[in-house]
Amino acid sequence: MSTTSTTTTPVSILGLGLMGTALASALIKAGHPTTVWNRTAAKTGPLAALGATPADTAGGAIEASPLVIVCLTTNDNVRTLLAPETAALAGRTLVNLTNGTPSQARELASWAEAHGIAYIDGGIMAVPQMIATPGAYILYSGTDENAFETHRPTLQALADTKWVGKDPGAAALYDLSLLTGMYGMVMGVVQAYALIGTGGVPAREFAPLLREWVNAMTDGLVPGMAEALDSGQHLTDVSSLEINQAALPNFLAAYAEAGVSDELFKPLQGLLDRSITAGHSADGLSRLATLLKQS
Ligand code: FVH
Numbered sequence: 001m002s003t004t005s006t007t008t009t010p011v012s013i014l015g016l017g018l019m020g021t022a023l024a025s026a027l028i029k030a031g032h033p034t035t036v037w038n039r040t041a042a043k044t045g046p047l048a049a050l051g052a053t054p055a056d057t058a059g060g061a062i063e064a065s066p067l068v069i070v071c072l073t074t075n076d077n078v079r080t081l082l083a084p085e086t087a088a089l090a091g092r093t094l095v096n097l098t099n100g101t102p103s104q105a106r107e108l109a110s111w112a113e114a115h116g117i118a119y120i121d122g123g124i125m126a127v128p129q130m131i132a133t134p135g136a137y138i139l140y141s142g143t144d145e146n147a148f149e150t151h152r153p154t155l156q157a158l159a160d161t162k163w164v165g166k167d168p169g170a171a172a173l174y175d176l177s178l179l180t181g182m183y184g185m186v187m188g189v190v191q192a193y194a195l196i197g198t199g200g201v202p203a204r205e206f207a208p209l210l211r212e213w214v215n216a217m218t219d220g221l222v223p224g225m226a227e228a229l230d231s232g233q234h235l236t237d238v239s240s241l242e243i244n245q246a247a248l249p250n251f252l253a254a255y256a257e258a259g260v261s262d263e264l265f266k267p268l269q270g271l272l273d274r275s276i277t278a279g280h281s282a283d284g285l286s287r288l289a290t291l292l293k294q295s
Helices: 018-029 041-050 058-063 075-089 102-114 145-155 170-197 203-231 241-258 266-277 286-292
Strands: 011-014 034-037 067-070 093-096 118-125 137-141 160-163
Touching: 011 018, 011 058, 018 034, 018 041, 034 041, 034 058, 058 075, 067 075, 075 093, 075 102, 093 102, 093 145, 102 118, 102 170, 118 145, 118 170, 137 145, 137 170, 145 160, 170 203, 170 241, 203 286, 241 266, 266 286
Parallel strands: 011 034, 011 067, 067 093, 093 118, 137 160
Antiparallel strands: 118 137
């Protein structure tokens, strides 16, 4: 199938949840002939009003465009949906923006290759409201870099594009690692609001302090920890594991006194204890990343 790199490449979107709808809207606004399909057909209505062409079947949507984007809840859903559509997909480029693991992405890539489908896996670093706005980006990887380059101008309409390599699992690995950082931070913020709330402090009043503190900490910590990990120099003059191990019981005791669950933070105790037992008391928190690796 011939493809074009003009800015009006036809695109089909399978899956019109919150994210799929945002992706389709961005493509329509960028002038791409956009075909849409969703299991629950009613979700095509608002996009049809914007100019999209609804398809009755997933196969019909696939046949409408050289570039097919799928964004469903899980990769199990993707496999089930696309297994009967290999003939329609052959010769086209399939971009899978469904959240999943590196091994799921590699497995889908092998399946696609066996059927003559150019497969690109992607990880969306944005919420739906951020699509097609500055700051949003999507990670991509796959064995067929040419297919990605062919469609890069079109994909750029969704968000900035970041190619992370020919291993189909790379985009998922970057995606899950970045989301891990986010969830860790979010859980810290959740615990902080739960604790301060027990003192009758309104969350709105506390928010500016928390924001400033978290920003200041991550600004220095993220590059500083990278330096320590890549150099193997974990000794610190910032905050030792010994002092963190000594302080953690105060946090856990304060949660108990305030009637706040310690389920998010309790697991830190075991990890800090292990770091001291292993002789790393003078090291910084970067050492913990090495202790988390199990192979
Ligand atoms: N929303 C977000 O902030 C995040 C941002 C980062 C990327 N994620 C991932 O994007 C995938 C889709 O997420 P979503 O927010 O669009 O999710 P929903 O609004 O719940 O829509 C789910 C769509 O999947 C369709 N679907 C589910 N199961 C099946 C199936 N067995 N066969 C066909 N389609 C299926 C569902 O269809 P329907 O329920 O409307 O009929 C929706 O179109 C996801 O991987 C996030 O992790 C979003």
